[in-house]
Amino acid sequence: MTDAALTIIHTESSLGWGGQEHRTFKEMVGLRKQGHRMLLLCQPRAKFGARAREAGFEVFEVRMRNGVDLPAVLKMRAIFRRERVDVVNTHSGRDSILAGLAGLLAGRLVVRTRHLALPITSRFTYTTLPHHVVSVSEHVRRYLMSEGVPASRVSTVYTGIDPAAMLLDGPSDLRASLGIADSARVVATVAILRMKKGHRFIVEAAPRILAACPDTHFVFAGDGAQMANLQAQIADAGLASHIHLLGLRRDIANVLAGSDLFLLPTEQEALGTSYIEAMAMGLPVVGSNVDGVPEVVRDGDNGLLIEPGNADSLADAVIRLLSDDALRTQMAQRSRALVSSLFHVDTMCEQMLALYRRLLAQREAA
Structure with a gap:
């Protein structure tokens, strides 16, 4: 797994296009250039989905009606298994619950990225569902640790630009x-x-x-x-x-x-x-x-x-x-x-890839 190309799927329940979608998109572009298979799972009519398709990415659409949408969980689990996904990276509240659970049921590595400085509304989507959490700043990392996320399970990777x-x-x-x-x-x-x-x-x-x-x-x-x-x-x-x-x-x-x-x-x-x-x-x-x-x-x-x-x-x-x-x-x-x-897109992509590989290696060794 150390040098092998990875299949990484990002999930996003938001229908809009903002800072966190832009960061995720840049990571997808950057890691695709390095030979990795980058997928997106979003809701129908999501702006991110349209943007990703235009850029030539594989996009999977699953309706996420609420945080207890079990049919959505089952659909996601099937996608993760069929596409042989290595990493599930979730981003917003609803997809972090549904895709996080689907990822665990499928036996995949689950990572959540926290993009905001707002108070969290669901601790278990940070402390229980994901194997690891990525924060976009040290300020966010310190806050997550104060909310119960162990220091060993949260890492800062700054957003980068090109x-x-x-x-x-x-x-x-x-x-x-x-x-x-x-x-x-x-x-x-x-x-x-x-x-x-x-x-x-x-x-x-x-x-x-x-x-x-x-x-x-x-x-x-x-x-x-x-x-x-x-x-x-x-x-x-x-x-x-x-x-x-x-x-x-x-x-x-x-x-x-x-x-x-x-x-x-x-x-x-x-x-x-x-x-x-x-x-x-x-x-x-x-x-x-x-x-x-x-x-x-x-x-x-x-x-x-x-x-x-x-x-x-x-x-x-x-x-x-x-x-x-x-x-x-x-x-x-x-x-x-x-x-x-510090804030170059290449640095962001290198750090995210290194984190994925380290976490996958830890799971294989366990």
């Missing part, structure tokens, strides 16, 4: 498209417009920042439930000429390449892939001192940490960086170095 995927064919057209001068400073925020992401604190801090650095523009790339509230807040503050709501963008590299600084004052984050993408583009980053963010944003090294929910702390950090070209350059260099060493 810097090559962030390359542009030419210069960014962000500034030209918005009528922003080349000499202006652009502060970028890339995140879903959700309350916990903290966009409102940027709007609150903007007058102070503009008083110190008048030629500053803020761009928000993303869509979500807070769009109307932010539009109203920006209009009420008279900031429409300096805060640009871009909506959902597919050209994130283009947005980041046209910016001088990345800012995300999130109030909750397991790790923060958007920080890592900005770092790969060579940007200094400003993030909140909360959850797993300090593992990515190293205060005084590749960026600055701010007090969550504090517009004054946010303004101080942004003004400091916008006023110091040398410091931004130094932090930008550290950002690139950290991505190359």
Whole structure:
């Protein structure tokens, strides 16, 4: 088993496409390149399933009606046996119960990945069903251990990105498209417009920042439930000429390449892939001192940490960086170095494969 190609099936009960699906997809792509057979089991009409099929992966669909859907468990067990699966990696609540149980019944290695910094709702899907749990940050790992997962059964594997995927064919057209001068400073925020992401604190801090650095523009790339509230807040503050709501963008590299600084004052984050993408583009980053963010944003090294929910702390950090070209350059260099060493997709895939092989070897030796 040490050198043999593995058959690994990822399970996902969510119908949407977000950060955890993207991480799983990148692992599937990376390990397929190394010769492993990567499968996906999801629900009908799941966006992940469509994306995986487009990329040429084998996709199995099983309806997961609830957490006690025994017919779904039996279907999954049959798939795991028929396809000679070596590893079942579960991701969300419902599939972790159903596929976790099916994996145990089929005699397969069961691994669960925890992507979120939220409180867990079902301890046994971490302490009993899986043989091992993967956390996306040390913060999440420590939390899981506090909830009863033994230290020997939980490992951190940071989410990685592919810097090559962030390359542009030419210069960014962000500034030209918005009528922003080349000499202006652009502060970028890339995140879903959700309350916990903290966009409102940027709007609150903007007058102070503009008083110190008048030629500053803020761009928000993303869509979500807070769009109307932010539009109203920006209009009420008279900031429409300096805060640009871009909506959902597919050209994130283009947005980041046209910016001088990345800012995300999130109030909750397991790790923060958007920080890592900005770092790969060579940007200094400003993030909140909360959850797993300090593992990515190293205060005084590749960026600055701010007090969550504090517009004054946010303004101080942004003004400091916008006023110091040398410091931004130094932090930008550290950002690139950290991505190359810790947050590269190849590193993530290598660590996941090593973990699978180690766990399989332990089971064979037992």
